[in-house]
């Protein structure tokens with residue numbers, strides 16, 4: 601039985617992940633950690649059956665992890681919190697699945713160092729859906745053929761999303777830029793802003809949009825759009841739980857979802 605802890609347990613993703621863990625035959629929820637609903641039963645917070653797992657205070661995460669001793673911690677919180685949670689887990693040799701987005705390069709390098717120094721295994725991905733991981737591969741192929749086309753990335757998310765542009769859009773930009781040997785990135789345009797050979801990135805926020813990403817390759821007389829639309833957060837939750845099962849037996853290292861899926 602893989603013992604699972606979830607940070608951000610009371611959030612939109614945390615709740616779905618817990619439901620998936622409960623459905624899984626080889627996993628057991630041992631710890632639910634958040635800054636809200638401290639002491640309440642997580643099943644009651646989620647409005648399902650009582651689970652006899654009280655929400656632990658994220659400010660005392662050390663004590664919660666020492667008491668419950670999870671094999672894998674799944675983090676869907678916010679960047680500042682996740683960066684700290686990763687360091688705490690790495691020091692305790694707890695394996696990690698990190699879905700939180702919006703890390704600064706500095707936060708990311710501190711996290712990576714803690715994971716490497718402690719020789720644990722971690723899967724870190726701004727998007728755990730199978731479709732988006734295939735989409736990223738398609739972008740690399742398209743960019744290799746269409747490098748001289750104008751490239752724009754347009755993403756849309758719900759009005760509660762805190763970071764912009766999305767981690768998925770940023771990863772798309774990095775993949776295309778790497779394929780093309782380095783490109784400047786421009787975030788939106790305003791005023792006099794004649795297009796150069798940059799990649800333009802545009803973030804739309806509204807309503808309950810789960811997550812849309814379109815990459816436009818526009819040339820003379822034609823354009824190609826490669827698009828992914830998430831209909832439900834379940835696509836991310838399924839992937840995160842699959843990543844937790846995979847990382848449980850993985851040797852030390854920092855992995856992406858494409859490693860879990862066996863994609864190139």
Ligand SMILES: NC(=O)c1ccc[n+]([C@@H]2O[C@H](COP(=O)([O-])OP(=O)(O)OC[C@H]3O[C@@H](n4cnc5c(N)ncnc54)[C@H](O)[C@@H]3O)[C@@H](O)[C@H]2O)c1
Nearest residue numbers: 608610611612613634658677681699700701726727728836
């Ligand atoms: N990688 C993916 O596939 C994927 C998919 C969806 C969302 N996300 C990312 O996951 C993160 C969470 O998204 P969400 O929609 O569930 O957000 P949310 O706001 O619904 O949930 C975040 C939860 O984290 C809790 N939290 C805040 N600080 C904490 C701390 N220090 N310790 C523990 N818990 C803390 C909040 O109280 C809240 O319950 C965001 O960064 C989002 O961009 C990633």
